[in-house]
Amino acid sequence: MDNIVVQKLTAIVGEEFISTRKDVLLTYSTSASTSYDPAIPGAVVKPADTQQVSEILKIANEHKILVTPRSGGSSLQGEVIPKKDSLVIDLLRLSEIEVYQDLRSVTVGSGINFGKLDKYLNQYDLWLPVYPGSSLSATVVGNVAVNGSGFGSPKYGCIGELVLGLEVVLPNGEIIQTGSEANPNAPGPFLRYAFGPDLTGLFIGSLGIFGIITKVSLKIFKRMHHFDYNTYGFETPQEAEKFILQCKENEISATWISIYEGRILDFFLEMVGEEYGVPQHDWPTITVSMVIGRVREDQLASDSKAAKEICEQTGGHVIGIVELPREEWNDRMREFVRSSYIHGWHWRILYHHQTLSQWHRTLEEMWPIFDEFGVLGHTAGFQSGHSSYNYYPQIYYDPQDEEDEGKAKAAHKELAKRLFKTGAVPFKLAPYWVDGITEMEPYLEFLKSFRRAIDPNNIMSPSAIPRIEGEGE
Numbered sequence: 284m285d286n287i288v289v290q291k292l293t294a295i296v297g298e299e300f301i302s303t304r305k306d307v308l309l310t311y312s313t314s315a316s317t318s319y320d321p322a323i324p325g326a327v328v329k330p331a332d333t334q335q336v337s338e339i340l341k342i343a344n345e346h347k348i349l350v351t352p353r354s355g356g357s358s359l360q361g362e363v364i365p366k367k368d369s370l371v372i373d374l375l376r377l378s379e380i381e382v383y384q385d386l387r388s389v390t391v392g393s394g395i396n397f398g399k400l401d402k403y404l405n406q407y408d409l410w411l412p413v414y415p416g417s418s419l420s421a422t423v424v425g426n427v428a429v430n431g432s433g434f435g436s437p438k439y440g441c442i443g444e445l446v447l448g449l450e451v452v453l454p455n456g457e458i459i460q461t462g463s464e465a466n467p468n469a470p471g472p473f474l475r476y477a478f479g480p481d482l483t484g485l486f487i488g489s490l491g492i493f494g495i496i497t498k499v500s501l502k503i504f505k506r507m508h509h510f511d512y513n514t515y516g517f518e519t520p521q522e523a524e525k526f527i528l529q530c531k532e533n534e535i536s537a538t539w540i541s542i543y544e545g546r547i548l549d550f551f552l553e554m555v556g557e558e559y560g561v562p563q564h565d566w567p568t569i570t571v572s573m574v575i576g577r578v579r580e581d582q583l584a585s586d587s588k589a590a591k592e593i594c595e596q597t598g599g600h601v602i603g604i605v606e607l608p609r610e611e612w613n614d615r616m617r618e619f620v621r622s623s624y625i626h627g628w629h630w631r632i633l634y635h636h637q638t639l640s641q642w643h644r645t646l647e648e649m650w651p652i653f654d655e656f657g658v659l660g661h662t663a664g665f666q667s668g669h670s671s672y673n674y675y676p677q678i679y680y681d682p683q684d685e686e687d688e689g690k691a692k693a694a695h696k697e698l699a700k701r702l703f704k705t706g707a708v709p710f711k712l713a714p715y716w717v718d719g720i721t722e723m724e725p726y727l728e729f730l731k732s733f734r735r736a737i738d739p740n741n742i743m744s745p746s747a748i749p750r751i752e753g754e755g756e
């Protein structure tokens with residue numbers, strides 16, 4: 284990177300918080316996205332506060348330098364991988380947490396991960412009820428930038444549903460605040476939809492293309508202490524879907540719902556069943572693993588009784604194995620399905636949301652494609668909101684074997700196309716939702732016009748979708 288730029292950035296953050304050393308840059312060249320190619324940036328800066336972020340973006344704009352905001356670096360689809368010789372802004376030093384007990388809200392800086400926040404809120408008997416499987420590295424702000432989901436989402440939705448407002452540094456360095464705190468006299472964050480259109484929403488799931496989120500304010504809730512863990516068996520996917528919909532209709536407070544095919548449970552439990560203490564079982568075609576959570580014990584007793592009745596009414600049976608959902612819930616740092624990572628396979632993940640009543644449609648598309656392309660893979664996912672299911676089929680390949688990798692990529696692309704036809708929608712924008720899916724074009728063009736207006740020099744998040752070809756590269 285140009286020496287003059289490095290000097291200007293050093294003047295902002297101080298020598299200790301900028302690096303152009305190869306070994307340091309190497310760690311910023313990649314992320315948890317193992318199937319995307321790394322690229323070594325020209326420099327990394329670690330600002331201390333919002334003001335420094337603003338000054339850095341002004342310099343980047345002046346010199347037209349590509350900028351990748353980076354928080355936990357745990358995202359899985361290459362969006363946090365920088366371009367060669369560009370600038371990475373590491374946001375982990377912004378580590379403020381402010382709790383507003385009366386407003387039942389919290390404001391966190393971009394460096395706070397879910398684990399830290401959970402520990403902090405625990406002292407007030409409160410929690411942020413969306414907790415991804417990557418919570419010891421994923422930051423809350425990074426999760427807002429992808430609109431992620433996690434444990435708690437069946438009841439509370441994706442994280443965007445909890446956001447009350449944001450502090451953002453726009454690509455030109457201007458600092459803005461959205462939500463009720465746009466009034467500097469507000470006692471704290473309490474309302475998102477203030478002052479007209481929902482500008483907060485523009486930044487949720489934006490992957491950093493519209494600016495850098497330096498703080499986010501979110502709703503928080505009384506911590507639940509009473510849980511019911513159970514597994515329910517069904518012979519068809521449709522019965523399982525009906526069971527979950529009926530639980531929803533009866534306001535059962537499910538905080539975790541994961542649907543598994545019997546054959547997938549066999550696959551996982553062979554690896555980690557013993558560690559999780561899950562007893563041997565002849566799994567039915569479909570198993571629903573569910574955690575019901577309540578603040579009060581009497582509410583829990585009523586919900587768990589109702590769930591069992593609904594299971595039987597919808598043609599299922601209560602399996603009664605509690606270890607599977609309990610360990611998924613307790614071991615939130617390393618989600619059960621992620622255990623397959625320990626085998627060192629490379630994989631491509633196809634994040635999407637499917638409606639609950641169409642859960643079976645992903646299966647119907649997925650398995651024939653695996654056979655057609657001769658690839659290995661499996662489903663995974665959990666209920667992510669009001670009526671949506673966050674699915675992430677994974678396709679494995681041997682990274683040393685070009686043919687195998689080629690097949691995995693081709694199968695992945697074809698699966699995205701076919702899933703789109705079923706009505707599935709992206710969990711976040713990724714290359715496979717853009718390539719060859721023509722129905723997305725009007726929407727993407729609209730989004731690009733925002734991108735051009737907010738970031739005319741096209742410096743922000745160069746690996747994020749939608750890309751603006753020929754500009755800023």
Ligand SMILES: Cc1cc2nc3c(=O)[nH]c(=O)nc-3n(C[C@H](O)[C@H](O)[C@H](O)COP(=O)(O)OP(=O)(O)OC[C@H]3O[C@@H](n4cnc5c(N)ncnc54)[C@H](O)[C@@H]3O)c2cc1C
Binds near residue numbers: 355
């Ligand atoms: C084992 C494992 C389990 C996972 N489980 C889940 C899960 O249950 N649920 C889930 O949602 N995800 C999950 N993920 C994916 C990942 O953890 C999430 O996407 C996570 O929220 C990303 O946050 P991060 O802080 O790591 O962001 P990063 O990876 O650093 O960044 C993500 C994106 O946001 C942008 N960005 C980062 N910080 C900012 C900022 N301050 N302002 C603007 N843009 C920014 C980046 O440029 C990038 O485009 C998992 C990943 C792994 C490896």
